[in-house]
Amino acid sequence: MEKFIIAHMYPALMNLYGDRGNLVCLKKRMEWYGLNCEIKSIHLDEKLDFSQIDMIFMGGGSDREQGLVYHDLLKKTDQLMAQIESGLPALCICGAYQLLGSYYKSHEGTVMDGLGFFPLYTEGREGRLIGNILIESEFNGQKVSVVGFENHGGRTYFSDPKLQSLGQVIIGHGNNGEDQSEGMRFKNLIGTYLHGPLLPKNPTLADFFVYAMADRKGLKLEKVLDDTIENLAHEQVRYKMISGQKS
Amino acid sequence: MQNIRKIMAILAGKLLIVLSRMAGNQGTNFPGRLALKIYPPLLKELGKNTYKDTFIITGTNGKTTTTNMIARIFRENGSSFIHNQAGANMLPGITTAFIQQTDFTGRKTFDYALLETDEANVPLLIAQIKPRLILITNFFRDQLDRYGELDTTIKLIKEAVQGTDIELLLNADDPLQVDFQNQKGLKYWYYGFDASNYDSFTGAESREGRYCVLCGHELEYTRYHYAQLGKYHCRHCNNQNPQPNFIAAELLMDPSIHLQIDKLLIESPYQGFYNAYNILAAVSLGKLAGIQEKVIQKAIANFQPSAGRMENFLIRGKKVILVLVKNPTGLNQSLAMLAQDSAAKNLFIALNDNAADGRDISWIWDADIEVITDDKARIRRVICSGQRSGDMAVRIKYSGFGIENIIIKPSLEEGIGIAISMESEVSYILCTYTTLFASRNILARMQKKYPAPLQEKERTPEKAL
Numbered sequence: 001m002e003k004f005i006i007a008h009m010y011p012a013l014m015n016l017y018g019d020r021g022n023l024v025c026l027k028k029r030m031e032w033y034g035l036n037c038e039i040k041s042i043h044l045d046e047k048l049d050f051s052q053i054d055m056i057f058m059g060g061g062s063d064r065e066q067g068l069v070y071h072d073l074l075k076k077t078d079q080l081m082a083q084i085e086s087g088l089p090a091l092c093i094c095g096a097y098q099l100l101g102s103y104y105k106s107h108e109g110t111v112m113d114g115l116g117f118f119p120l121y122t123e124g125r126e127g128r129l130i131g132n133i134l135i136e137s138e139f140n141g142q143k144v145s146v147v148g149f150e151n152h153g154g155r156t157y158f159s160d161p162k163l164q165s166l167g168q169v170i171i172g173h174g175n176n177g178e179d180q181s182e183g184m185r186f187k188n189l190i191g192t193y194l195h196g197p198l199l200p201k202n203p204t205l206a207d208f209f210v211y212a213m214a215d216r217k218g219l220k221l222e223k224v225l226d227d228t229i230e231n232l233a234h235e236q237v238r239y240k241m242i243s244g245q246k247s
Numbered sequence: 248m249q250n251i252r253k254i255m256a257i258l259a260g261k262l263l264i265v266l267s268r269m270a271g272n273q274g275t276n277f278p279g280r281l282a283l284k285i286y287p288p289l290l291k292e293l294g295k296n297t298y299k300d301t302f303i304i305t306g307t308n309g310k311t312t313t314t315n316m317i318a319r320i321f322r323e324n325g326s327s328f329i330h331n332q333a334g335a336n337m338l339p340g341i342t343t344a345f346i347q348q349t350d351f352t353g354r355k356t357f358d359y360a361l362l363e364t365d366e367a368n369v370p371l372l373i374a375q376i377k378p379r380l381i382l383i384t385n386f387f388r389d390q391l392d393r394y395g396e397l398d399t400t401i402k403l404i405k406e407a408v409q410g411t412d413i414e415l416l417l418n419a420d421d422p423l424q425v426d427f428q429n430q431k432g433l434k435y436w437y438y439g440f441d442a443s444n445y446d447s448f449t450g451a452e453s454r455e456g457r458y459c460v461l462c463g464h465e466l467e468y469t470r471y472h473y474a475q476l477g478k479y480h481c482r483h484c485n486n487q488n489p490q491p492n493f494i495a496a497e498l499l500m501d502p503s504i505h506l507q508i509d510k511l512l513i514e515s516p517y518q519g520f521y522n523a524y525n526i527l528a529a530v531s532l533g534k535l536a537g538i539q540e541k542v543i544q545k546a547i548a549n550f551q552p553s554a555g556r557m558e559n560f561l562i563r564g565k566k567v568i569l570v571l572v573k574n575p576t577g578l579n580q581s582l583a584m585l586a587q588d589s590a591a592k593n594l595f596i597a598l599n600d601n602a603a604d605g606r607d608i609s610w611i612w613d614a615d616i617e618v619i620t621d622d623k624a625r626i627r628r629v630i631c632s633g634q635r636s637g638d639m640a641v642r643i644k645y646s647g648f649g650i651e652n653i654i655i656k657p658s659l660e661e662g663i664g665i666a667i668s669m670e671s672e673v674s675y676i677l678c679t680y681t682t683l684f685a686s687r688n689i690l691a692r693m694q695k696k697y698p699a700p701l702q703e704k705e706r707t708p709e710k711a712l
Contacts, residue, residue, distance in 0.1 A: 021612030233637025
């Protein structure tokens with residue numbers, strides 16, 4: 001059986017709000033597809049050959065923790081960006097998403113450099129954007145509803161309008177609460193503010209990563225998983241948001 | 248004039264307590280808040296009416312159960328005492344407790360004051376009332392505390408007791424409490440567990456790295472009692488568990504708790520390792536207060552779990568256990584507890600996302616739900632209920648539990664009905680905050696409507712409920 005490795009970047013530092021659930025989800029789904037998946041924890045100062053792994057996952061952390069991670073990642077940027085360019089699946093949530101941009105400016109005015117992978121930047125404001133969020137995205141030519149929970153002080157803006165967002169906000173705040181955009185996409189990378197965790201009740205997104213990983217190994221997935229429970233959970237919170245908005 | 252204001256504040260407070268009770272509210276915070284507005288030194292003055300000792304109980308988990316156990320010990324001893332109710336553990340709530348029990352002139356005296364409060368509130372409370380001793384149950388970091396708030400809180404407590412003669416009663420197994428002993432001039436006592444058959448030797452997957460509070464290096468454990476509580480040492484600075492003054496040994500959970508605290512045999516209808524800690528803490532405090540061992544023993548044996556902190560019902564001859572779960576640590580503890588119960592069981596979990604539950608339900612992914620798939624836990628079915636029953640069901644599915652045994656019923660009534668009527672020896676009803684009281688009412692009604700067979704009644708001391 002082919003073995004897949006997902007690198008969980010800095011689990012001790014960047015693991016807020018149940019985000020590890022995304023990994024639980026990917027590992028289980030791959031198991032159900034008949035694939036063997038190992039989650040490999042990568043800590044500060046640990047060497048990692050990005051060409052030997054199938055996906056990276058990174059969650060959010062506090063400012064101090066993000067600073068530590070930034071300095072560690074800086075040593076790895078060239079190789080990491082090259083892999084992302086060649087289609088390495090990657091899921092970056094909240095703080096990890098912000099790190100992909102050029103900088104993060106806190107609302108007290110402190111500026112922290114980002115990795116500068118994509119033309120976006122984040123500015124902290126007072127008042128966090130918190131709550132359930134519903135966005136509309138597109139996968140394989142199909143419109144897909146995505147649900148999650150956002151909780152962020154930073155407002156993210158694209159400095160190049162050609163950058164693709166993950167989706168359009170239907171209910172909630174998204175990148176900045178102003179332009180209806182949420183998250184970003186580039187090849188097999190997704191950056192997003194969505195906790196929840198994101199993947200378990202958005203099986204289309206989970207499978208986007210599973211298929212991308214399999215595809216890169218030249219594997220075809222025949223099996224279709226039963227997502228009744230996942231879809232029910234998705235509909236339950238989607239309905240709650242839509243009916244809450246009407247009232 | 249001062250005296251008149253004080254009497255007015257007490258009168259207004261007492262009146263409000265009565266009125267809000269009549270309106271069906273618990274009447275816990277508002278009366279105290281108003282009384283403090285009328286007469287700000289009220290709490291400080293009423294706090295002096297305790298002529299033996301004032302005890303403050305704090306910590307992340309277990310403080311309500313521990314405080315209630317101590318209250319039971321004092322009651323058994325025939326002592327008079329002030330005790331604030333759960334959920335009213337900030338200054339206004341504590342003031343309400345004093346107003347309620349004092350007389351109109353505010354002069355009535357009591358043997359003890361037993362004040363439960365949040366960690367962050369300890370410095371504020373000490374500024375009003377000087378206690379003899381502060382009991383700390385444990386310090387847990389959960390997902391809400393990744394920003395170092397707990398570190399700040401611990402520092403504030405340390406600063407507040409610095410240079411006073413306040414005693415501390417601390418958990419020797421909690422690595423976050425060890426650095427109190429570096430404080431000069433403090434009197435501290437420790438309680439802790441001996442090795443037990445329920446210990447584990449590896450940390451759970453989601454367990455955070457536990458770091459030495461003295462030097463920041465990772466701690467090594469020879470055994471875990473639960474969560475970060477256990478026998479640890481730091482290779483780097485030789486920090487290790489302090490020697491406890493009160494040691495619990497011979498722990499047996501069948502599933503009710505039996506243990507020995509320095510040769511004193513203790514039995515309790517409570518279940519779970521975390522409750523064994525609550526018992527140890529309460530007994531240690533009872534001993535420090537000078538209460539006779541026999542009285543302590545009797546009080547703990549007769550102390551029944553109450554409203555949602557593990558309440559037992561008997562419905563159609565089946566034992567039904569109601570448990571409140573609020574956060575990943577609490578959920579882990581409850582699951583570990585029910586896994587120790589060898590009876591075949593149905594598990595009902597209700598998850599709501601109202602403000603009091605927390606709008607963000609992602610914390611269920613920070614809990615080690617995977618223990619329910621262990622054959623020894625003997626879980627037949629999991630019934631997911633509440634506003635976010637779907638999310639709970641997804642979490643259960645991804646723990647590896649078979650989907651054919653996962654049932655989703657958003658309605659509490661229907662879900663509980665299924666958990667009880669489907670075949671099993673016992674049913675566990677786990678509830679987040681806003682599903683607790685509704686579930687409790689449903690269970691109480693069912694218990695009344697479907698009386699239990701006689702032979703079952705005999706083995707449950709809760710039949711009087």
